[in-house]
Amino acid sequence: VTLARDGWEILRNRSIDVADPWAFVHGLIGARPEMVEVQPIRPRPDGRSFASTTGFTPLHTDSQDYRGVSPALQIMVCKRAAASGGETRLVDGRALIDAIANRDPQLHTALVTTPRRHRFYFGDVISPTMSDKAGHRRVITHSPLAPADPVGESFAHELSSAPTIELPVATGEILLVDNHRMLHGRNAFLDDQREFVRLLAWIHPRERMSTSESRLAVVLELLTGTPPARLAAREGISEAELYAWRTRALTAAGSALELRE
Ligand SMILES: [Fe+2]
Numbered sequence: 696v697t698l699a700r701d702g703w704e705i706l707r708n709r710s711i712d713v714a715d716p717w718a719f720v721h722g723l724i725g726a727r728p729e730m731v732e733v734q735p736i737r738p739r740p741d742g743r744s745f746a747s748t749t750g751f752t753p754l755h756t757d758s759q760d761y762r763g764v765s766p767a768l769q770i771m772v773c774k775r776a777a778a779s780g781g782e783t784r785l786v787d788g789r790a791l792i793d794a795i796a797n798r799d800p801q802l803h804t805a806l807v808t809t810p811r812r813h814r815f816y817f818g819d820v821i822s823p824t825m826s827d828k829a830g831h832r833r834v835i836t837h838s839p840l841a842p843a844d845p846v847g848e849s850f851a852h853e854l855s856s857a858p859t860i861e862l863p864v865a866t867g868e869i870l871l872v873d874n875h876r877m878l879h880g881r882n883a884f885l886d887d888q889r890e891f892v893r894l895l896a897w898i899h900p901r902e903r904m905s906t907s908e909s910r911l912a913v914v915l916e917l918l919t920g921t922p923p924a925r926l927a928a929r930e931g932i933s934e935a936e937l938y939a940w941r942t943r944a945l946t947a948a949g950s951a952l953e954l955r956e
Pocket of ligand 1: 755756757879
């Protein structure tokens with residue numbers, strides 16, 4: 696089972712220390728990510744989103760946007776598995792949409808052309824169910840919340856009978872999921888011990904990032920905990936230059952966030 700062939704992969708006997716998330720992702724994929732986001736996945740008494748409850752989670756993609764596209768890779772680091780339940784469920788969304796092309800061409804056309812409003816906790820995403828985005832091909836978007844549009848309802852119906860992979864991820868294992876291709880969900884569990892760390896990684900589709908894109912990724916690493924000495928050495932620049940990049944990036948970000956009428 697490999698990520699490129701199957702859309703998912705489980706890694707065992709590797710470090711699950713994610714204190715340095717950018718280096719962790721770099722080590723897994725063999726390349727520098729464009730952006731990394733980290734979130735603990737564990738039930739909380741005041742939990743609202745599916746990530747912070749113990750309930751069944753319907754199939755969906757993680758579609759937080761960064762520069763026009765959702766994260767290419769979801770990395771689920773299992774700190775502690777549930778005593779029972781909590782298995783991950785996966786469906787190959789691209790394979791499902793290809794299968795729909797044969798038996799329901801009209802629905803297939805709607806899935807790849809009709810923009811839908813996908814409601815997420817982090818905000819709405821307006822997009823066809825599968826489309827090309829920011830240089831990435833055939834990116835799936837689907838919210839865990841019940842759809843309110845006819846195309847979404849039809850797709851949810853297709854998902855309910857799609858071939859589903861059910862994976863019990865054990866403590867110490869790492870599940871990699873191609874988040875542009877696969878939908879994921881989770882079975883309910885009873886105990887409150889289950890704990891994952893979820894890393895979302897954006898991976899630049901082109902061979903090389905532009906100079907400004909590359910510098911922005913370095914600044915993001917600096918801001919999210921990668922030691923400056925290590926970054927400066929890797930980039931072949933002085934720490935003074937690294938801090939100048941940070942200042943320029945944050946000055947521009949500050950301007951972009953000014954209140955507008
Ligand atoms: Fe998710």
